[in-house]
Amino acid sequence: MLPTLAELLTLPAFAGAEVRSGHARLGTPVTWVHVSEISDAARFLSGGELLLSTGTPLTGNDAGVYIRSLAGGGAHGLALELVREVRELPQAALEAARETDFPLIVFGHEVSFAELTRAAHARILRPPAAAAPPSLSAVTDALTETGRAAGFVASQLGAVLALPPRPRLTLLGTLEALLACNFNVAEAARSLGVRRQTVYYRLEQLRAMLGELDDPRRQLGLLLALELSKGRED
Structure with missing residues (x-):
């Protein structure tokens, strides 16, 4: 302030x-x-x-x-x-x-x-003493409160959510890691503790199921959907 x-x-x-x-x-x-x-x-x-x-x-x-x-x-x-x-x-x-x-x-x-x-x-130039960390909670809360959360998640992640638990969680975790580093495969591989080739393979799976992932608006939608999907029952 x-x-x-x-x-x-x-x-x-x-x-x-x-x-x-x-x-x-x-x-x-x-x-x-x-x-x-x-x-x-x-x-x-x-x-x-x-x-x-x-x-x-x-x-x-x-x-x-x-x-x-x-x-x-x-x-x-x-x-x-x-x-x-x-x-x-x-x-x-x-x-x-x-x-x-x-x-x-x-x-x-x-x-x-x-x-x-x-x-x-x-x-x-001094930042606020209690600056809140970046959060999408205001948007996710609004979607939840208006009853549109489930439909939004399905529209963004539907094909991946239909997978059995193990591959679903693996691909969702990979997608979250890629979004966090602006799709830097090497950085995502380090954060996940896997080889880069593994991330490339999973990225191809994600693109086949979800379509183009390069559009910033699409990426924002995926981030929101991932936030909403956390804590949901398998």
């Missing part, structure tokens, strides 16, 4: 940051952090960015226009280091930020933009 602007401001690298406007939008997520000193930065935005600047774009007579362009372009905030070329926040910029409810953040001391971006990106 992307961090909010408020969360980024709690990072040690952002210590001393002062929010001058846009307090109501501090809960918006930040997609990336860029350093920008150009007046037309809005045309490069993808949306959700926090921009860092020493204030160079605010030195002309169009400070308000600049702020409005960032807000309209989808930026979620502008952080300014007001210690060099620009030491005071232009009133026009502040008024434009308040009118658009745009988060305007200032540092009254020298900061390292490299440290700010590094800290922010480490948080933005």
Whole structure:
């Protein structure tokens, strides 16, 4: 989950940051952090960015226009280091930020933009602490709950399911191994503990019974059918 602007401001690298406007939008997520000193930065935005600047774009007579362009372009905030070329926040910029409810953040001391971006990106790119493993359960549950699971499994695996238990389980296990490694026969053979020629032989059997297996949509259907077939009685 992307961090909010408020969360980024709690990072040690952002210590001393002062929010001058846009307090109501501090809960918006930040997609990336860029350093920008150009007046037309809005045309490069993808949306959700926090921009860092020493204030160079605010030195002309169009400070308000600049702020409005960032807000309209989808930026979620502008952080300014007001210690060099620009030491005071232009009133026009502040008024434009308040009118658009745009988060305007200032540092009254020298900061390292490299440290700010590094800290922010480490948080933005951090995976969720409890990321769930990939699962097809939402789809398989929906098929089961609507009473369509049995028909779907039969349509995908019917010919193989009609085999006696031993060859059925062998071919289903081989199909699952092949799907897991994108039909890499050598890798499937290693995972199954058999020779590659054995996997090739079983793959020919599967193709004879199930038809073409290369279509990604077909493979997805087979994956779903295999998930649904697990735990079914012989």
